[in-house]
Amino acid sequence: MISFQRVFKRYPNGREALAEVSFDLASGEMAFLTGHSGAGKSTVLKLIALLERPTRGQVIVNSRNTASVGSRAIPAFRRQVGVVFQDHKLLADRPIYDNVALPLVIAGVTRRELDKRVRAALDQVGLLGKETSFPMELSAGEQQRVGIARAVISKPPVLIADEPTGNLDPDLALEVMNLFKRLNDVGVTVMVATHDVHLIDRFGVRRIHIEHGQLAGLPPDVAA
Amino acid sequence: MSRPDPSRKAYASERRSPVAVLSTWIERHVQTLVSSLGKLVRQPFATVLTVGVIGLGLALPACLYLVVLNASAVTEGIGSTVQLSAYLKIPMTAEQAQKVLRSIEARDDVLDARLVTPEEGLRQFEDMSGFGDALKALGDNPLPYAITLRPAPLFDSPQAVESLADELRTLPEIEIVQVDTEWVRRLDAILDALRQVVLLAAGLLGLGVVAIVGNTIRLDIYGRRDEIEVIKLVGGSNAFVRRPFLYSGTWYGLGGGLLAWVLVAAAVGLLAGPIERVATLYASAFRLHGLGRDGILALVAGGALLGWIGSWITASYHLRRIEPRA
Numbered sequence: 001m002i003s004f005q006r007v008f009k010r011y012p013n014g015r016e017a018l019a020e021v022s023f024d025l026a027s028g029e030m031a032f033l034t035g036h037s038g039a040g041k042s043t044v045l046k047l048i049a050l051l052e053r054p055t056r057g058q059v060i061v062n063s064r065n066t067a068s069v070g071s072r073a074i075p076a077f078r079r080q081v082g083v084v085f086q087d088h089k090l091l092a093d094r095p096i097y098d099n100v101a102l103p104l105v106i107a108g109v110t111r112r113e114l115d116k117r118v119r120a121a122l123d124q125v126g127l128l129g130k131e132t133s134f135p136m137e138l139s140a141g142e143q144q145r146v147g148i149a150r151a152v153i154s155k156p157p158v159l160i161a162d163e164p165t166g167n168l169d170p171d172l173a174l175e176v177m178n179l180f181k182r183l184n185d186v187g188v189t190v191m192v193a194t195h196d197v198h199l200i201d202r203f204g205v206r207r208i209h210i211e212h213g214q215l216a217g218l219p220p221d222v223a224a
Numbered sequence: 225m226s227r228p229d230p231s232r233k234a235y236a237s238e239r240r241s242p243v244a245v246l247s248t249w250i251e252r253h254v255q256t257l258v259s260s261l262g263k264l265v266r267q268p269f270a271t272v273l274t275v276g277v278i279g280l281g282l283a284l285p286a287c288l289y290l291v292v293l294n295a296s297a298v299t300e301g302i303g304s305t306v307q308l309s310a311y312l313k314i315p316m317t318a319e320q321a322q323k324v325l326r327s328i329e330a331r332d333d334v335l336d337a338r339l340v341t342p343e344e345g346l347r348q349f350e351d352m353s354g355f356g357d358a359l360k361a362l363g364d365n366p367l368p369y370a371i372t373l374r375p376a377p378l379f380d381s382p383q384a385v386e387s388l389a390d391e392l393r394t395l396p397e398i399e400i401v402q403v404d405t406e407w408v409r410r411l412d413a414i415l416d417a418l419r420q421v422v423l424l425a426a427g428l429l430g431l432g433v434v435a436i437v438g439n440t441i442r443l444d445i446y447g448r449r450d451e452i453e454v455i456k457l458v459g460g461s462n463a464f465v466r467r468p469f470l471y472s473g474t475w476y477g478l479g480g481g482l483l484a485w486v487l488v489a490a491a492v493g494l495l496a497g498p499i500e501r502v503a504t505l506y507a508s509a510f511r512l513h514g515l516g517r518d519g520i521l522a523l524v525a526g527g528a529l530l531g532w533i534g535s536w537i538t539a540s541y542h543l544r545r546i547e548p549r550a
Contacts, residue, residue, distance in 0.1 A: 049457075051548055072461075079459035089454050103458045110248045150458065 007057035035210035082151030084161035141172035260471035278480025337373035437534030477531015481524035
């Protein structure tokens with residue numbers, strides 16, 4: 001579902017973010033992407049969402065080599081990859097309903113279908129009834145769940161998240177992580193970048209660890 | 225790939241009939257149409273300024289156009305009152321003069337003609353000039369027979385009148401033909417030049433409108449940069465992101481066109497009274513022309529089109545440059 005083959009990424013400013021990274025994430029699999037800040041986690045996610053392109057090597061998402069996706073085809077490609085951000089990137093001047101519905105509005109879904117699916121997505125993240133609220137009226141955890149509802153509403157086969165629990169206290173973080181696990185249980189391929197070691201331990205899922213732009217063995221603090 | 229691929233089922237359910245696709249598409253456009261108008265209404269000050277500048281930019285060439293249109297109408301009215309005077313040679317008997325008159329009357333391009341005898345001419349001259357006594361001192365009447373004629377309605381253009389005069393000049397009985405159309409021709413030439421000025425002004429100010437709308441939309445785009453990035457992040461295409469800006473630009477242009485219409489109508493309304501009084505003093509039935517239905521339609525639709533063009537150029541250029549920086 002997600003496959004990195006000897007991926008090398010150097011940014012225009014000369015910084016080498018990834019060097020020879022290869023891994024495979026099977027369809028329906030879930031993995032945590034760990035590593036220090038600046039290790040290359042964000043770059044991995046950016047390559048999956050086609051926010052960046054690899055300098056060398058292949059990135060394959062949903063059985064599609066991203067190198068074959070032209071700039072005009074990027075929007076359609078992104079609709080098959082749900083993305084959750086640490087700062088959730090909600091539209092502050094639009095109610096929750098509009099925020100969650102956005103990917104479907106882009107896809108041109110009918111009004112009736114839209115209503116049904118926005119409700120279903122909000123129900124999934126436990127926010128049914130908040131449709132008319134604005135993002136600022138919600139707590140940090142609730143805002144993050146709105147971001148997740150938006151990422152999954154178009155039923156993308158792949159969901160990636162960049163430090164989704166970074167701003168949350170432990171209880172809320174656990175709640176959000178459980179949500180990702182539940183989505184994975186219904187078949188979505190999930191990759192979550194995080195440095196929240198305590199949380200990772202509670203979920204028995206695969207870990208992909210990056211150090212200085214390269215895959216590395218697990219650090220001693222969790223290897224035990 | 226141990227589990228079934230959830231993507232297949234999910235995307236299969238999104239296959240829709242062409243009718244549903246079309247109705248959803250129309251629904252989205254109507255929604256964008258209304259919401260883009262709402263955005264403009266929510267920032268009235270900026271909107272009024274932009275629409276005002278566009279309105280003035282469109283009203284100016286429209287007013288110039290009306291000046292030319294009305295001036296043309298005035299000279300057309302003058303054309304039908306053009307008179308030619310043909311002075312016959314001396315000596316000339318009354319019968320000869322009558323024969324010349326009949327031959328001129330018979331022409332297709334002559335509406336009517338009248339013979340002025342030397343005696344009649346002398347009387348008119350005495351009445352009008354006040355030199356009656358001086359003329360009496362001459363003893364003999366020095367005036368020739370004269371024929372005054374008016375061209376037929378279809379032959380009253382300056383060129384036709386001039387060729388009529390040229391043909392009369394070739395007649396052996398005629399000494400001099402006078403046409404007082406020189407100033408009409410000059411006015412016509414000036415109006416021709418003015419028409420070019422109107423076209424030029426309309427072109428330049430039209431470009432100005434495109435630039436104004438473009439700049440307004442550019443500011444709008446950068447003011448909503450975050451929103452655009454988010455929409456692109458979740459898979460919005462350039463066309464999708466551009467759509468509301470196209471509607472905004474069209475609204476600006478439409479508003480400017482309507483304002484220009486109001487401005488021109490107000491100017492015509494203000495000037496109609498005074499011009500009617502002037503026309504009455506000259507015993508003319510001239511009435512000031514307004515834009516008319518076609519003119520109004522052209523002004524308003526033209527404004528909307530220019531607004532759309534301005535926003536399309538700007539949005540296409542700038543939106544491509546905004547890429548999400550997650």
